[in-house]
Amino acid sequence: MTLVAILSGAGVSTDSGIPDYRGPNGLWRKDPEAEKLVTYDFYMADPDIRRRSWQMRRASAAWNAEPNAAHRAVAELERSGTPVRVITQNVDGLHQLAGLPARKVLELHGTAREVVCTRCHARSAMADALARVEAGDPDPSCEVCGGILKSATVMFGERLDPMVLGQAMAIAKGCEVFVAVGTTLQVQPAASLAGIAVDHGARLIVVNAEPTPYDELAEETVREPIGTALPALLRRLAAEAGTAPGTDSGTAQGS
Known part of the structure; x- marks a missing residue:
């Protein structure tokens, strides 16, 4: 067959x-600075970028999308x-x-529905990490080893x-x-x-x-x-x- x-x-x-990223009304065309929030080197080096990234994830249209x-x-x-x-x-x-x-x-x-630790590679639900952000942790760390958490997506700069x-x-x-x-x-x-x-x-x-x-x-x-x-x-x-x-x-x- x-x-x-x-x-x-x-x-x-x-x-x-x-929203898409590169179309006429795409995210990167509207706000080129937003690309830094999903660029690995910026994310790992700058706690402010990470805090802004978590707020972007909280506001993502994907959570209510059907x-x-x-x-x-x-x-x-x-x-x-x-x-x-x-x-x-x-x-x-x-x-x-x-x-x-x-x-x-x-x-x-990758998937936006999970997070992964950049140090020990433990994976967990994005919803759990976002609940920690909602509770007041602006940059939640890995609960296994304390490493930096990121969305389990491939960021710019990652293979x-x-x-x-x-x-x-x-x-x-x-x-x-x-x-x-x-x-x-x-x-x-x-x-x-x-x-x-x-x-x-x-x-x-x-x-x-x-x-x-x-x-x-x-x-x-x-x-x-x-x-x-x-x-x-x-x-x-x-x-x-x-x-x-x-x-x-x-x-x-x-x-």
């Missing part, structure tokens, strides 16, 4: 109320029996909240987890269809996955409001709003694969 790989970027979550039509469409494609793997640049966990099994989601940039990146590359090499959705395809090495997929024979479909550097490699580019365009596209892919509701294959096929 056709393996569909989906590389999802910030544009997938904007309908859930989570999966939108795009997230739900991906989960529905998986439930239809089509083999699906999501490689996401997002850290909001909305693919999983929409019902996609966690084992089928690769979080390239991606090589194991996660290796898994993502394997998916890109093994898929028949590679859908890049809501991503500018400008941040490496994530963007290179689209080229790797094409090099290994996959159909590339780009769903994004703005042009990307990989459009010329794409079999299809879609500029329509993601909330309507992606569900329609994924229904078509399911029909082509014979796994859409009402087809002979039904939902018996697993992945």
Whole structure:
């Protein structure tokens, strides 16, 4: 059966109320100084940056965000029996909240729902750390060793987890269809996955409001709003694969 790989970027979550970073109204364009709050060297060296970072986390739109039509469409494609793997640049966990099994989601940039100690690498829930901030601790330290805590996301200046990146590359090499959705395809090495997929024979479909550097490699580019365009596209892919509701294959096929 056709393996569909989906590389999802910030544009997938904007309908859930989570702003993107590099779009026309993106966070980094509105406030370039905000980038320091998620830059590893600044974060580790400056307690004031850390305090501001914790306040930014407290105010994050992600905590009240719900999966939108795009997230739900991906989960529905998986439930239809089509083999699906999501490689996401997002850290909001909305693919999983929409019902996609966690084992089928690769979080390239980590997760904002956990914190990690920069010294002993102990992990714990972000909600617990934010509760400590709410209680008056402006820069909570690791409760295991006293080290500096950070979000379990990949900050600027940090490398991606090589194991996660290796898994993502394997998916890109093994898929028949590679859908890049809501991503500018400008941040490496994530963007290179689209080229790797094409090099290994996959159909590339780009769903994004703005042009990307990989459009010329794409079999299809879609500029329509993601909330309507992606569900329609994924229904078509399911029909082509014979796994859409009402087809002979039904939902018996697993992945």
